[in-house]
Amino acid sequence: MLQNIYDYLLLWSLFSIWLVMLINNVLVTGGFICYLKHTGKNKPVVPEEDLPFVSVLIPAHNEAKVIGKTVEAILDADYAKDKYEIIVINDNSSDNSAEILERIKANHPGRMLTIINTDNIIGGKGKSNALNIGLAQSKGSFIAIYDADNTPEKSALRELVYAIMNDPKAGAVIGKFRCRNRNRNLLTRFINIEGIYFQWMAQAGRWQLMKLCTIPGTNFIIRRSILDELGGWDTQAITEDTEISFRIYRLGYHIRFCPYSASWEQEPETLAVWFKQRKRWVKGNYYVLIKNFKYLFDPDAGPVRFDLIYYSAVYVLFLSSSVISDLIFILGFGGFIQTTILGYSLLLWVMAYLLFLLSVFIALSTEKGELRLSRVFTAMIMYFTYCKLWSIITVVGLASYTADFILKRKITWYKTERF
Amino acid sequence: MVKLDKSILKRIDLVNIFIITMFFGLIMVFSYLKLDANPGSIFLVFLVMVGTIVGYYTNITASLLYSIMFVFLYASFQIYLNVAKRVPIGGDVYFWMLAVPLFTIMFAYYGTLIRDLQEKNSSLMKENEELVMIDKDTGLLSSQAFFKELQVYMKINERFNIDLYLMLIKVKYENEVIRILGESKYNKMVNEISKVISSMLREEDRKLILRDANMFAVILLSNKGGAKSIKERLKGQIQNIDFKDDAVINNLNLEVMVGVAQYHSEEKCSPYEFFKKAERDLEYDV
Numbered sequence: 001m002l003q004n005i006y007d008y009l010l011l012w013s014l015f016s017i018w019l020v021m022l023i024n025n026v027l028v029t030g031g032f033i034c035y036l037k038h039t040g041k042n043k044p045v046v047p048e049e050d051l052p053f054v055s056v057l058i059p060a061h062n063e064a065k066v067i068g069k070t071v072e073a074i075l076d077a078d079y080a081k082d083k084y085e086i087i088v089i090n091d092n093s094s095d096n097s098a099e100i101l102e103r104i105k106a107n108h109p110g111r112m113l114t115i116i117n118t119d120n121i122i123g124g125k126g127k128s129n130a131l132n133i134g135l136a137q138s139k140g141s142f143i144a145i146y147d148a149d150n151t152p153e154k155s156a157l158r159e160l161v162y163a164i165m166n167d168p169k170a171g172a173v174i175g176k177f178r179c180r181n182r183n184r185n186l187l188t189r190f191i192n193i194e195g196i197y198f199q200w201m202a203q204a205g206r207w208q209l210m211k212l213c214t215i216p217g218t219n220f221i222i223r224r225s226i227l228d229e230l231g232g233w234d235t236q237a238i239t240e241d242t243e244i245s246f247r248i249y250r251l252g253y254h255i256r257f258c259p260y261s262a263s264w265e266q267e268p269e270t271l272a273v274w275f276k277q278r279k280r281w282v283k284g285n286y287y288v289l290i291k292n293f294k295y296l297f298d299p300d301a302g303p304v305r306f307d308l309i310y311y312s313a314v315y316v317l318f319l320s321s322s323v324i325s326d327l328i329f330i331l332g333f334g335g336f337i338q339t340t341i342l343g344y345s346l347l348l349w350v351m352a353y354l355l356f357l358l359s360v361f362i363a364l365s366t367e368k369g370e371l372r373l374s375r376v377f378t379a380m381i382m383y384f385t386y387c388k389l390w391s392i393i394t395v396v397g398l399a400s401y402t403a404d405f406i407l408k409r410k411i412t413w414y415k416t417e418r419f
Numbered sequence: 420m421v422k423l424d425k426s427i428l429k430r431i432d433l434v435n436i437f438i439i440t441m442f443f444g445l446i447m448v449f450s451y452l453k454l455d456a457n458p459g460s461i462f463l464v465f466l467v468m469v470g471t472i473v474g475y476y477t478n479i480t481a482s483l484l485y486s487i488m489f490v491f492l493y494a495s496f497q498i499y500l501n502v503a504k505r506v507p508i509g510g511d512v513y514f515w516m517l518a519v520p521l522f523t524i525m526f527a528y529y530g531t532l533i534r535d536l537q538e539k540n541s542s543l544m545k546e547n548e549e550l551v552m553i554d555k556d557t558g559l560l561s562s563q564a565f566f567k568e569l570q571v572y573m574k575i576n577e578r579f580n581i582d583l584y585l586m587l588i589k590v591k592y593e594n595e596v597i598r599i600l601g602e603s604k605y606n607k608m609v610n611e612i613s614k615v616i617s618s619m620l621r622e623e624d625r626k627l628i629l630r631d632a633n634m635f636a637v638i639l640l641s642n643k644g645g646a647k648s649i650k651e652r653l654k655g656q657i658q659n660i661d662f663k664d665d666a667v668i669n670n671l672n673l674e675v676m677v678g679v680a681q682y683h684s685e686e687k688c689s690p691y692e693f694f695k696k697a698e699r700d701l702e703y704d705v
Contacts, residue, residue, distance in 0.1 A: 011502070018495065025491050032484050344501045347508050351494035354516060355487060361524075362483040371479065 006328055013321030013328075017348065020313055021355055027205030028359045034208035035200065035366045038259050044166035051161060054084040054221070055140030059130035063148035064095040065418040066266060070150055071104050075111060078154040079161070084144075085112035089134040092124030093117075127217075128233035128240040135232055143227060147218035149418060151180060152263040159261035160221040171253025172222040172245075174203070174213055175261030178367075181419070184269050189378045190386040191267040191274070196370060197363040199259075207257035212303040215248075215255060217241040219263035226251065239284025246292050249304045266418060273417045275393065282397030283404070285311065319394060356383050427536050434529045441522060448514055463515050467522050474527035482527035486520035493519075556606065557613040560627040565636060568625050569690040572638050576682055583682040584646040585697040588616070588635040588653070591674040600668065608668055612675070615656050620649070636697075650677045676704040 056074055060067050067088070074086055090097050101115045116133060123130060135143065142164060144157060156175055163173040176199050182192035206212040215222075217240070230247050233240045245255055268274035289311050296308045325345070360379045364370040403409075445467070454460040466489060474482035494516060500506040552564040560568065569585065576583040590596055590608075597605045609628075616626050616635055625638040639646065657675050662668040678701030682693055 014498070014502070018498075021491065025487060028487060029484065032480060035480065344498045344508065347494060347498060347501070347512060350513060350516060351490060351498075354490050354494075354520070358483050358487045358490065358520060362480055362487065365478075365480045365483060 006332075009324050010328055013325040014344065014348065016313070016317035016321040017325075017352070020317065021352060023310065023313065024201065024359065025355065026209065027201050028362060030205035030208035031200040031366075032362065034204035034257070034259075037208075043260065044162050046162050046165045048080065050165075051080055051083050051158075052142055052165065053140045054079070054142045054144055054157065054161060055134075055138035055224075056084055056086045056144045056146060056157070057131060057134040057138065058086065058088045058146050058148055059091060059127050059134065060088060060093065060097060060148035061091045061124075061127075061130070062093045062095050062097065063418065064093070064097045064100055066149040067097050068100045068104060070146065070148055071101065071113070073151045074146060074157070075104075075108055075113070076154065077152065077157045079157050081111065084157070085114065085139065087114045087116065087134045087138055089123075089130040090115060090117045091130040091133075092120050125235060126240075128235045131240070132232040132235070135227060138224075141224050142221050143224055144221040145218065146263065147265060149266040150177075150218050150263045151265070152219060153261070156219060156261040156263050157221075159258055160219075163256055163258040163261070164221050164223070167256055169254055170256040171226045171248040171251065172215060172220055173256040173258050173261075174215055174220040175258050175263060176203075177216055177219055178262055178264045179267045180264040181266055181269065184419075186378070187271060187274060188267050188269055189375075190382050193360060193364065193375065193379055193382060194386070195267075196367055197360050200363040200366055201359060203257050204259065206306070207255075210303045210306055211254040212249070212306060213255040213257045214245040214307070215241040218265060219261060222248075223253075226253065236287075239281055239288065242285060242288045243291070246288060246295075246304055246307075250295070254303075268417070269419045271389075275389075276417075278390070278393050279397050279400060282393055283401045286315075286398065286401045289315070315394060319391070353383055356387075427532055427539070431529070431532050431536070434525060434532065438525055438529065441518075441525065445518065445522075448511075452511055452514075454511055457511075460511070463519075467515075467519055470519050470523035471526040474523040474525070475530040477527065478531060479524065479527045482523040483520075486523050489519045490516050554628045554630065557610055557628050559613055559617070559635070560625060562627065562629045562631055565627050565629060566690045566694075568627070568638060569693060572625065572640070573682055573684075573690060573693065575640070577684040580684075581640045582642060582645070584637075584639050584641060585680050585682070585693060586637040586639065586646065586650065586653075587678045587694075587697045587701055588612075588637070588657075589633065589676045589678075589701060591676050593633055596671065596673075599671070604665065604668065607665070608662070608673065611660050611662065612657055615660060616653070619653060619656060636694075646679050646681070650679055653677060676701050678702075678704060 058067075058070060058074070063070075067090075071086065071088060077084070088101055090101060098115070098117050105113050105115060114137060116137065118124070118130070118133060123133065131145065142161065144160060146152060152175075160173050160175055164170050167173070177195060179188060179192035179195050181188050183189070203213050203216075220241075222244075226248060229251065230244070234243050234247075248255055268277055289308065292304065292308060295304055296312075298305075329345070357379055360382070361371060361376070364375055364379075445464075449455065449460070449464070470482070470485055470489070473485050494512075497506075497508055497512050501508055549563065552561055553559070554561040572583055575581065590612075596608075600608065613626075613628060613635065616637065620626060620637060620639065623640065625636075627636040627638070629636055639649070641649070654675060654677060658673060660673065678697050678699070680693060680697035680700055682688075688696070
């Protein structure tokens with residue numbers, strides 16, 4: 001029935017695409033169960049007097065456009081004022097961030113707001129380094145982290161504390177992030193859908209099925225004891241969040257997903273900024289993947305192995321298989337090779353498209369007011385535009401990562417431009 | 420609020436038309452493509468119907484999950500048949516892959532809209548019940564407002580130390596009067612009494628009609644002894660009401676009982692206890 005090597009290659013690509021779809025479906029189902037569990041009324045709480053002291057760290061580098069609002073939002077949090085401190089690490093900024101921060105501090109006498117301004121000697125070495133500087137000055141038994149462009153909801157910090165206090169096995173608890181400027185243009189609409197989809201499918205789904213989440217870099221809380229044990233953040237990693245997630249799991253803790261806590265952040269509004277930011281993420285993930293690859297064969301690594309398999313599946317299987325099938329299609333079209341099993345390709349494509357749309361809708365339907373007709377249309381064109389951009393980025397990121405590795409370029413602070 | 424209901428109704432209309440069209444499409448495809456020749460198609464129609472029920476009774480999220488499961492399993496099966504058994508993939512495969520999600524989601528949306536409407540309706544009804552503070556026949560405040568008003572006046576008394584009285588007015592031998600006059604004439608009489616009460620008392624006194632207890636209540640602020648003279652005047656005026664065309668009522672020689680209680684803030688009684696005190700005083704008005 002299968003007649004030549006191309007048939008086998010095609011079958012391989014078919015199988016790997018199907019496998020990725022299967023994993024995604026399982027995750028969507030997990031996300032759905034998680035959503036059902038969180039619509040109930042038995043939400044864990046902690047009595048007011050038992051709330052622990054929390055240090056909120058905000059690393060910032062040239063964030064004058066957004067830092068003011070972020071600090072004000074966190075000062076305004078619905079949490080006992082004498083039970084949390086805010087530490088802003090204004091890392092090697094050349095704009096007027098320091099001035100803005102001083103003004104806020106002056107306007108809030110009596111509040112525990114520490115501002116650390118660093119120069120390019122001790123600072124300017126990336127987010128991990130900034131977080132380590134902040135950690136050294138903090139007093140809390142729990143450390144919460146917000147990016148400089150975040151507007152957490154008033155209850156966000158409290159919900160994170162509730163979740164981590166009620167789960168002794170949780171090394172960290174992550175909340176949701178949402179897109180604040182989602183109606184600005186088509187790109188931010190795409191990012192909004194992507195964000196919601198990612199939270200409910202990847203985070204909630206993995207949490208439900210495997211007690212596995214990755215820290216998204218903002219709106220999360222972590223036990224100080226764990227940070228001390230790990231020796232802080234890895235300053236070599238450019239996606240310090242994924243990196244620390246893997247290390248938390250290897251210590252035997254899990255990371256909990258808490259959908260009650262939400263923080264609204266600003267997303268890139270131009271393609272160029274978006275491209276730079278995502279390239280950094282992709283490269284960071286390669287770093288983590290390669291650094292941790294050995295654990296794929298280590299039975300003690302626990303659920304982390306799923307993530308490794310999952311990332312490999314997406315990056316290696318899916319990309320290679322789509323390249324193979326496209327190549328064979330082109331070669332077959334040109335008459336260079338002969339294949340006998342091409343009939344399913346349209347069906348496979350329709351299936352992939354439908355599943356993509358349906359799982360995006362399921363994610364949107366879990367957020368109030370998001371499943372609208374306009375969003376449906378956005379999702380329909382997203383598959384042909386935004387998702388294709390992602391494939392380009394994975395390739396470009398890989399090339400750039402390899403170049404960095406060969407040329408031994410140093411990691412610097414990649415800053416996302418604000419609007 | 421009214422606008423919102425209209426928009427839900429419009430959407431329900433639209434969804435109805437959509438559903439009818441979809442069923443029409445289903446029947447057309449079924450007969451024109453001769454799908455009934457394949458027993459598998461019957462099973463697929465069954466799955467479409469299960470989808471509509473799942474959709475209608477759950478929500479959009481669950482119906483999407485059902486669709487995802489269906490599309491994935493069905494398409495995987497068809498690809499397997501194509502690769503392993505050389506079964507060609509016909510147009511009907513795509514039709515089913517679209518039909519199941521469409522029907523399921525449409526019915527889920529339909530169910531959601533209807534639930535929205537019901538919730539809206541019940542919340543409006545509840546709200547309405549709480550809001551009927553004014554009796555529509557007499558224009559007096561209704562019993563819904565009674566204890567709330569009483570509480571407010573009790574607070575005023577505690578703060579400003581102005582004497583507060585609660586006066587209850589009841590028709591004497593009321594059961595017999597109703598029996599003789601009948602409901603409609605009795606209501607007419609009640610309206611006349613309420614007119615007298617409204618005109619005789621000051622603007623700032625609260626006048627209420629407690630229909631369940633068949634009595635009027637007046638909450639009044641007055642100086643010492645003020646309540647007593649009001650009581651006498653009220654009784655006199657009510658007795659002299661001239662029911663022009665209803666000689667029957669005139670002949671009855673209408674009489675009312677009036678009970679008055681004064682509120683003493685140091686007693687710290689609840690509005691209900693204050694009311695009971697005034698009600699007991701009715702017994703002394705013989």
